[in-house]
Amino acid sequence: MTRIHDMGGRFGDGAIAGRSGGRVFEERWHARALALTLAAGALGHWNIDMSRHSRECLPPKDYQRFSYYEKWLAALADLLVRHGLVTCGELSDPERSPACPAHQKILRPAHVATVLGRGLTYTRPVSGAAKFANGAMVRTRRHTANPLVIGGHTRLPAYACGRRGRIVGCHGAQVLPDSNAHGLGEAPEWLYSVEFAAAELWGPDTENPDDTMVLDAFESYLEAV
Amino acid sequence: MTRIHDMGGRFGDGAIAGRSGGRVFEERWHARALALTLAAGALGHWNIDMSRHSRECLPPKDYQRFSYYEKWLAALADLLVRHGLVTCGELSDPERSPACPAHQKILRPAHVATVLGRGLTYTRPVSGAAKFANGAMVRTRRHTANPLVIGGHTRLPAYACGRRGRIVGCHGAQVLPDSNAHGLGEAPEWLYSVEFAAAELWGPDTENPDDTMVLDAFESYLEAV
Amino acid sequence: MSEFDRHPGGRPPHSHLPPDPALRVMALETLLVRKGLIDPSALDEIADHYANRVGPRNGAIVVAKSWLDPSFRESLLRDATGTVSSLGFTGRQGEHIVAVENTPDIHNIVVCTLCSCYPWTLLGLPPAWYKSDAYRSRTIREPRSVLAEFGVNLLQSQKVRVWDSTAEVRYLVVPMRPDGTEGMTEDQLAGIIARDCMIGTALPRLPEPGQ
């Protein structure tokens, strides 16, 4: 078990609601929550893996009751406090906070289109060749746990731990979230697409044995079989 | 992944609240919820495994936000409807329901002490000897899934799937929840206590490698290694 | 989706009850009485049974006897169900009892990760913390951290053994008898064996001198 966010394969969630779509922002505050998160992220105090981990670390009761943008907001508040940018006292009473000069990396409207349109590549150079070739059989590691930090961030879902699959693609070497989420460096690794037979993942709960599931797995998530 | 109730090892739940104890029933309605559940159970329409499964099948959003006796109540309401004893319409407007004669197994106050004090043994005779001896090494099955019913009840927690442990006790043959929860018969099996090294279960998240965890596992949960 | 996850109209039956929990119980009781399924005075009896008739004193007597009587102890560890039955401690959620003994080498602690299984016949109903998500999720993975929150400091030499109550067997932790209890009666000993000592989240303590 990792955390509440790691829900792939969970039973009990019922039918998928709102399949017909809807507006980009269903409420005005949704747009504001998204924009606040991106603008605060542009200050450079944390990276995307830290953002994800902050959402994952919401208490399960909050994670389950919050709507999507409520999770974003709560995780943003937690990040701001963790990184020393605001205090809990200021969160409960914003008016009490003194007015401060602008942060040197504050995002100005003129730069928004550039920043959002540029993106951030996660590909990094690594020394050494990829360990696994296309078609190679691999097994994912037996525990979903982050090996660097107890209770830490990882992108290996629990449903795919200790399972045999086949390499079906390599995306070059990319930043390792397990390290980057904790400020331990980017530690880039080769990133693969690994395909699993449905029955390997789901056993007796398999819906159709002809189907497959593919996930992206970093090299340290995998061992040769 | 099974369901939201299968939370052993999950991160994120924070400190344990209310460690100092408190009254047996913190609210008057707690006592009433407990009593209603036991009294309705005495009617004999379902067994304890069906009760547990009904709680497990609460939608995750409800399971996480409900207090303990709220889960009991909700699961009781779901059981009553599933077994045809009440309707959803009656749940929302009890006064509309016609007054009915007493159920033939209605629990009367004079029988409460006897019923509660008697209990229900889960031991059953089986043909054949236990497969595993004390000290034998076993491995739990690879998937927590119930092999009889998709999304069905099981008592093998996700954290203990596909793990090696040692038999440290046998409790005789007992009713198999995986079958009994679905009205598929009692299907008794030998029941063992299986002890695991902490590191086998938790890998890099192990708190102390000297520690062990023991769970009770039915014979079909186990294979020899 | 499993059939249990399908609900006509997308709403599980329980969502038709009123939102306030106390009103929810009342609505359900009203309905079940009208339907002839419940006798309300039986509810009073059940509540009284668990509020007043069973509780951790039962378990404390069992432990105190095991401290005083080596043959009782031996019998308890060999066949707890039979042994506690002979004291009249039988019933729901206590049909299959196993006693696990703390020693200088091993400290035992009990949890039910999947629900809240607990030896009702010996300890009464479980406390709220035992049923909490935090206790259920954490105890099985980090028992020492949980024990520290409860103020339990283990001997350097002690391993922890966590019992996850995954079947109908209910576990009673038999704590070690503390020094300074020589000459105490069964009743006096039972008085220092608090409920949590028999779950594994506390150790028996002598009353402070003068109390």
Add this chain to the structure above:
Amino acid sequence: MSEFDRHPGGRPPHSHLPPDPALRVMALETLLVRKGLIDPSALDEIADHYANRVGPRNGAIVVAKSWLDPSFRESLLRDATGTVSSLGFTGRQGEHIVAVENTPDIHNIVVCTLCSCYPWTLLGLPPAWYKSDAYRSRTIREPRSVLAEFGVNLLQSQKVRVWDSTAEVRYLVVPMRPDGTEGMTEDQLAGIIARDCMIGTALPRLPEPGQ
């Protein structure tokens, strides 16, 4: 407990914000503006960017081109990131794109079980259902049941391949070109390629005659 699960006073920082979500955003915005961390007019720009400037039309153009131009299709399947960049579709949550093509043998569908990863540059922000627990938990295990809820009936011969977006790679499903679209322009084709076709939860449909 991990250090991330420890909070002084037992309350995580976000619990200090007001309970109503709209007020919560306002409080946070007020605070961050006072602290010099946010320029409120940048927030308007960001909202406008995702409300009006990027959306599923981008992806539809990519798919339409791949239907019309075999060399574009080949390039898209070999190097989608480079190919869509050449159309100006670059940016956040679209840095590494992989296009996966439906065939008579394989139907592709995309999910992010761990959060809600999605190709923003090609499809805009994800719809609410894509971010729902039900879609995240069920699609990876029972894609056919999910597809049936979306009204998608697969060919008898088709296998399902579910892509779980677990890293920074974003997946674009390239649906099969339906019969009856011969002679349609790129613009007309893009018009029948709805967002969900590129997630894998719909199939392109010709407009009803007369519409």
